[in-house]
Amino acid sequence: MLLLISPDGVDEALDCAKAAEHLDIVDVKKPDEGSLGANYPWVIREIRAAVPADKPVSATVGDVPYKPGTVAQAALGAAVSGATYIKVGLYGCATPEQAVEVMRGVVRAVKDHRADAFVVASGYADAHRIGCVNPLSLPDIARRSGSDAAMLDTAIKDGTRLFDHVPPDVCAEFVRRAHDCGLLAALAGSVRSGDLGELARIQTDIVGVRGAVCEGGDRTTGRIRPHLVAAFRAEMDRHVREHAAAAAQS
Numbered sequence: 001m002l003l004l005i006s007p008d009g010v011d012e013a014l015d016c017a018k019a020a021e022h023l024d025i026v027d028v029k030k031p032d033e034g035s036l037g038a039n040y041p042w043v044i045r046e047i048r049a050a051v052p053a054d055k056p057v058s059a060t061v062g063d064v065p066y067k068p069g070t071v072a073q074a075a076l077g078a079a080v081s082g083a084t085y086i087k088v089g090l091y092g093c094a095t096p097e098q099a100v101e102v103m104r105g106v107v108r109a110v111k112d113h114r115a116d117a118f119v120v121a122s123g124y125a126d127a128h129r130i131g132c133v134n135p136l137s138l139p140d141i142a143r144r145s146g147s148d149a150a151m152l153d154t155a156i157k158d159g160t161r162l163f164d165h166v167p168p169d170v171c172a173e174f175v176r177r178a179h180d181c182g183l184l185a186a187l188a189g190s191v192r193s194g195d196l197g198e199l200a201r202i203q204t205d206i207v208g209v210r211g212a213v214c215e216g217g218d219r220t221t222g223r224i225r226p227h228l229v230a231a232f233r234a235e236m237d238r239h240v241r242e243h244a245a246a247a248a249q250s
């Protein structure tokens with residue numbers, strides 16, 4: 001299971017760099033512009049320069065509208081700025097067809113620039129609250145568009161969490177569908193360390209967090225701290241080991 005951490009800017013990215021051995025992907029976003037709020041190109045560049053070269057930098061393109069051309073151009077901006085993981089929040093897409101159209105544009109824009117870029121189609125666990133595509137449709141949207149991963153996050157950061165909206169068994173179905181399509185499955189949404197057992201059990205590939213590694217568990221007022229990243233990672237690795245041991249016995 002890979003750990004993706006979302007700093008809100010260069011200062012927090014420097015703290016992520018101090019904990020680099022404990023994380024796998026540094027995810028640039030601007031939380032005050034939304035769940036998958038996009039940050040400035042120069043911030044992506046500065047963060048790319050600040051974190052060790054062997055750690056991929058991801059960038060969110062935003063909680064995007066159904067405007068395929070606009071989104072493709074924004075995604076290219078993130079890639080040109082140094083991100084190799086490009087995450088798109090399909091906020092304004094009401095149907096799978098709209099979402100596939102948006103993601104096809106992103107995949108083409110990004111992979112024409114850099115063939116090894118990794119494109120993540122993200123939906124929302126609380127899609128019912130914003131009227132966008134159903135969480136379980138994401139793996140097929142990602143597959144049809146040529147994306148590399150399907151993801152869920154929460155759109156509204158009001159203290160409700162991934163499992164409040166999509167229970168573990170439905171998340172397990174999400175992961176199964178992604179794997180059946182040959183994609184990675186990424187899950188986020190106010191995930192806490194107490195969720196890691198379930199996330200390991202259902203074979204999540206990437207876990208995305210911010211709040212859980214911020215002071216006081218608060219993604220808005222707290223700041224990411226290296227010791228919290230290390231502790232979260234230790235817990236994650238423990239669950240992965242336990243799951244592997246249990247699977248080997250059965």
Ligand SMILES: O=C[C@H](O)COP(=O)(O)O
Binds near residue numbers: 190211
């Ligand atoms: O991509 C991951 C998100 O930033 C998750 O943030 P959160 O854990 O505060 O919900």
